[in-house]
Each structure stands twice: as C-alpha cells, then as structure tokens.
Amino acid sequence: ADADPLQDFCVADRNATISVNGFPCKPISQVTSEDFFFSGLMKEGNTSNVFGSTVTLGNVLEFPGVNTLGISMNRVDFAPGGINPPHSHPRATESGVVIQGKLLVGFVTTNNVYYSKVLSAGQMFVIPRGLVHFQRNVGEGKAFTLAAFNSHLPGAVVVPTTLFASTPSIPNEVLTQTFQVKDEVINSIKSKFGA
Ligand code: GLV
Ligand code: MN
Structure with a gap:
C-alpha cells in the first residue's frame, strides 16, 4: 500500500537528520551488496513472555534496503500454545506461510465476520489491509511463520496493548x-x- 518508487532503489540513510515520508536515500557511492540482503529473520525469537510468541521485524527500520519499495517481512515464533494477539496493520495487507507447526489463523472483517483456518507447514494465509487478526499455535510443539507485507513499514496496532x-x-x-x-x-x- 506504499507509494510507487520513483527510482530503482533508495537505501534508507538511517543517520539522516532530515525527516520525510519514508527515509532519505543513502548516497549511491556508499551503496553495497550488503544493503540488499538481511539475515535478521534467521534466528528463532525468544517466546518467554505473556503471549508465548515473538515477532521479529524485517521492515525498513531493520532492513534499510526495502526503503520506498513497498514490501517487508516478519518472522513470528510461537511456544506451544503461544498467541500473536489480535492486531492490525494500518498500512499493509499481510500474506504469510507457516514454516513449522500448526497455527490457527483468523481475522475479522469491518462487518464483524470472523474467518479462520488451522494451517500446517507450507500453507499460506492472507490478511486484508487494516483488519484485526491473530495467529495461535494449536500444535504440539513450537511453530513459526514468515509474513510478507505490501509496505516497507506496515505498522502494528496491537489491540490488548493499545487499549490496556x-x-x-x-x-x-x-x-x-x-x-x-x-x-x-x-x-x-x-x-x-x-x-
Ligand atoms: C503477523 O501477523 C505479523 O504481523 O507478523
Ligand atoms: Mn499481522
């Protein structure tokens, strides 16, 4: 849901002092291969918290190479029984694939209709932009999923923490x-x- 890019790329200059809608581009002479690759989703996240899940972010703040390109990814790890609690992304539709385990994935429409399914490794889901959704580990062991977004910074409104x-x-x-x-x-x- 981001604006279309106006150039091949615009690797984010995270040290820039000016502020724009997105991040300014790093000078092209300083751009290297490393800017277009990201290893941050390789590691299992720590799920020792009240929800028994953790989201590892791969948005423009962690991966400056996606700046202005309208995409990003997350990794979500779940302890047995863990939940990624109801939340919504104001700037992106989300699509994900379960890599390990069994997840109940659900979302609710603006008409209050609930759609859900239990997914196993290899199966995909899609969450329309802005709708409240969750994933819950309903398998025996750990679970994890990779999620993709059509925004370099989808944002997350996490219902329980937003309200309480x-x-x-x-x-x-x-x-x-x-x-x-x-x-x-x-x-x-x-x-x-x-x-
Ligand atoms: C999962 O729903 C995520 O937003 O990473
Ligand atoms: Mn989400």
Whole structure:
C-alpha cells in the first residue's frame, strides 16, 4: 500500500537528520551488496513472555534496503500454545506461510465476520489491509511463520496493548464503559501488561 518508487532503489540513510515520508536515500557511492540482503529473520525469537510468541521485524527500520519499495517481512515464533494477539496493520495487507507447526489463523472483517483456518507447514494465509487478526499455535510443539507485507513499514496496532498498556493509560471509565465490566476487571487486565 506504499507509494510507487520513483527510482530503482533508495537505501534508507538511517543517520539522516532530515525527516520525510519514508527515509532519505543513502548516497549511491556508499551503496553495497550488503544493503540488499538481511539475515535478521534467521534466528528463532525468544517466546518467554505473556503471549508465548515473538515477532521479529524485517521492515525498513531493520532492513534499510526495502526503503520506498513497498514490501517487508516478519518472522513470528510461537511456544506451544503461544498467541500473536489480535492486531492490525494500518498500512499493509499481510500474506504469510507457516514454516513449522500448526497455527490457527483468523481475522475479522469491518462487518464483524470472523474467518479462520488451522494451517500446517507450507500453507499460506492472507490478511486484508487494516483488519484485526491473530495467529495461535494449536500444535504440539513450537511453530513459526514468515509474513510478507505490501509496505516497507506496515505498522502494528496491537489491540490488548493499545487499549490496556498505552502511555499515558486510557482512563478506566472509558474501558469499563466500553467493555461493560467493573473497574477491577480493567485493573486486572492492565496489571498483566505492567501498566
Ligand atoms: C503477523 O501477523 C505479523 O504481523 O507478523
Ligand atoms: Mn499481522
């Protein structure tokens, strides 16, 4: 969903002090092969956290070579039973392939319809741009998936942390009214995220 590039490439100059929509290009004389290759998704991520999953990012911030090219990738690792919690990407459609394990992948449309399927290694999914989705490891062992995006910086709105772990936090009365629950329920949820 990014704008079309106006040149072959524009390797991001992460040290540039000017700020634009995207990153300025590194001078071509300094561009090398290394700029177009990225090893950051080789390693299994650490899944020791409340969700039992971790997203390893391969967007323009980690991989400057994708700057302006309208694509990027993530790796998501799951402990047994782990979940990549409901979230959405404001700037990208996501497509992924399960590399290992068995994942329940689901998303909900703007009409509140839920679509889902359990996928095994080699099977793909697609999440339309902006829709809330999740993946949950429903297999016996570990799982991981590689996901691709049509943006060099898809962004992620993670529903639980957006609502319950923002800085500063959303006032309790907003959340008690929204979810029709008592204060203690909101406090309990907030405490799980260290808020
Ligand atoms: C998976 O949904 C991801 O956004 O990496
Ligand atoms: Mn996603």
